[in-house]
Amino acid sequence: MNYKVLYRKYRPNSFKEVVDRDNIVEILKQSIINNKTAHAYIFTGVRGTGKTSLAKIFAKTINCLDIQEGEPCNKCENCLAFETSPDIIEIDAASNNGVDEMRELVSNSRLVPSSLQYKVYIIDEVHMLSSSAYNALLKTLEEPVSHVKFILATTEIHKVPLTILSRCQRFDFFKISTEKITEHLVNVSKKEKIKIDKKVLKEIAELSDGSLRDALGILDQLSNNEEKVELEDLEKTFSYISSDKIDLLLKVIEEGNINLFLEEINNLIKIGTDVNMLINKMINKLKEEIYGLLRSNNLKIEYNKDLILLLIESQKSIKSTTNPYLLIEINILSFILEKQGNKLTKKEEMSTKVYIKKEEDSANVNKVNIDKDENIEQKTKNKVEQEKEPIEKEENIKDYNLELKKVRINNCFAGASKEIKNEMVSHWKEFIDNLQDSNAQLFSMTEHSKVEAASKKYLIVSAPVNGAIKLLVDQTEEIEKAFKTFSGTKIKLCFLTDTEWEIEKNEYIDNIKNNIKYIEVEEPKTPKKNQKAADMAIDLFGEDSIDIR
Structure with a gap:
């Protein structure tokens, strides 16, 4: 039997299985129950947040012969034949973005469905269509056919013409929360009998950056390990820096332990950790600490704020340097030395x-x-x-x-x-x-x-x-x-x-x-080193015995 990857195996088949999209699901279900479905929808959001999955569930539900409170029955003839039905047409706009393909689509859309109630066109990456293709699609959206539904999906909504957007119902798919992804991964791990701690699953959820598909893909790759999946496996396989390592790094910086700081940075360089990931995780951790200290430790809040501002400035400069990690090292070392200097003395700066x-x-x-x-x-x-x-x-x-x-x-x-x-x-x-x-x-x-x-x-x-x-x-x-x-x-x-x-x-x-002119002056002399020690030696042994260098 062919192996099916986890993100395909656990793709939702009904609205109730969709993760962290409650508001969108409720609106779509109510429109189906009240028979008020629109002729065109546009789903927008980052990758792996459920746009295509929800489009398919919606298409299946409106064609279901036994709709149950806005949910597909997944048992009737139409539901069982959904995946192979010629009336459900998925199009990748990235590879079918020309005007000829769109004219053919528009022409075919006027034909009645072969077996289902509605013919549904799911056009993915719709922002990749050419201007001529948009114009061809626009006519159909302006004068829709009753038996056709269009569901457009995009990750770059700003590239879609306003004339198209104004004729669609828009739904924004935000990043899925880390908590919801972690919860889903726990359930999948139990079903697949993958030995892995919840702590590691949470780190996978953070690494996926709100994409459930990416999270399942990461878990799938790590699950090939016959033994228990450890945090170290995630760090080495994906050049990832865990929350524990971030805590250690921030502690080392705060303590001013330069040697250990450089050692940790070198370890990150060796495994190829992305410098932007490092900075973002450090900023998020410092921000969380500030929220927890709002009513208590003002000095720590000020310290965190200064470090956050330094990291933000460093991130701005990274784009224009060939060695981003060296830039981070220099900036943080300067920060450590500055803080150490402030601890040594409260002396006001001489002007x-x-x-x-x-x-x-x-x-x-x-x-x-x-x-x-x-x-x-x-x-x-x-x-x-x-x-x-x-x-x-x-x-x-x-x-x-x-x-x-x-x-x-x-x-x-x-x-x-x-x-x-x-x-x-x-x-x-x-x-x-x-x-x-x-x-x-x-x-x-x-x-x-x-x-x-x-x-x-x-x-x-x-x-x-x-x-x-x-x-x-x-x-x-x-x-x-x-x-x-x-x-x-x-x-x-x-x-x-x-x-x-x-x-x-x-x-x-x-x-x-103001006619004030500058004239060159003599530079100050370098302060003598060990002057106090020399004075003590003179007191003990006499001036003739001491050679001050």
């Missing part, structure tokens, strides 16, 4: 601003004063010195980076010109193209960056992905060295987000309008 004085007269030299706001939050006195040191070290680095960025912006504007920028735009593009072969990691960071301003010694570069900026700043020296190796030109880089560049650009334009 370092470059003030550029107006020229008082043509003989005066323009001066730039760099003011530092030294309002640093006072350290808790009862903390031990060993706990202070890493915090103070990180603060010094942050202050230095902020001051260096402001000075480099100022110095670039001081010598910037349109000619230099145009030249550097070309060099920068060639440099990035070269990185694709020579340094894949730097390439992924700089791929979507662009030159915004340039002088002979300085370059301001913007990047659209906020999460990548921190890593770009950390890799500034390496990128500068790589650029010098490629072009032979020594240049100092300043990386900004698109938003930061817009602010700096507008401030520059305002200063130029």
Whole structure:
């Protein structure tokens, strides 16, 4: 006996067997009971949601000789002959989309049914018809024959002309809920004696994305395993990431465990998990957590919101990158480092601003004063010195980076010109193209960056992905060295987000309008490392004994 796949074997034969389409079923049943069926219907929705199945059940019911409360009896002559009846015509519009095929259909529709009460045309993927074919069909829909019913089905309703839509009763088939699909899979598994846990069936339902046909197809494929079907089988066979793995990944991110995070990402890359599936599942999980925390943990809500926004921005950028997983790694690593930095200290961000004085007269030299706001939050006195040191070290680095960025912006504007920028735009593009072969990691960071301003010694570069900026700043020296190796030109880089560049650009334009000129200033000195340890050594052994490097 030939094996019949599960989605065909368990296709519904009556309205009561249809899953999660209660509203549509009720309307169709009542129209049959009250003898108020329309001459044309259009069913629209994503794949595997019951459009064709309901069309067949409707066609069978209106031709049934013993209709029972709007349901087909499945016993009468017409019901038993339904599958082979010449009066039920299924047409695939994708392969029969020409005007000649449609004219033949219209011509045949005027002939009376051979055995049934109604001749029913089920036209699948109707949006694939040509304009001429639509025009041929339109005449029949305008002047319907009493013994003919048309049921059109489509996954892209926006492509169907309004003249067709206005002559049909429309039914929208939304995605079937995960709960209903899971419930149906449980029943099928019991009947087929498939050894599988309900937890795995729920994951199959989520993977099917609202399509019952897809869910049954997945179950059918996994059921070939003679032993019990495990969650691992689903993950390996379909490159799927389960809810348990999502929970683990989010926990690792929240704990800031970078090594384990990279390990989990590498595992997903190995099995070929779709990056969009990963992002969507992470967003949905974070959203569910927010709903559960609405009246309690505000800090966790804020954390989830920040991570969701990061994931959404990453998803937007994925379309234009050749290595989406590396983009996700960079953004989430930046997010982890940022959150870890917030936990280390509550210090307010130091503001370092470059003030550029107006020229008082043509003989005066323009001066730039760099003011530092030294309002640093006072350290808790009862903390031990060993706990202070890493915090103070990180603060010094942050202050230095902020001051260096402001000075480099100022110095670039001081010598910037349109000619230099145009030249550097070309060099920068060639440099990035070269990185694709020579340094894949730097390439992924700089791929979507662009030159915004340039002088002979300085370059301001913007990047659209906020999460990548921190890593770009950390890799500034390496990128500068790589650029010098490629072009032979020594240049100092300043990386900004698109938003930061817009602010700096507008401030520059305002200063130029107000006759404020920029002059180049000396860059801040790199903060000395291990200075505190050196001071302690001097106290113990004397200054002559210590060589500070």
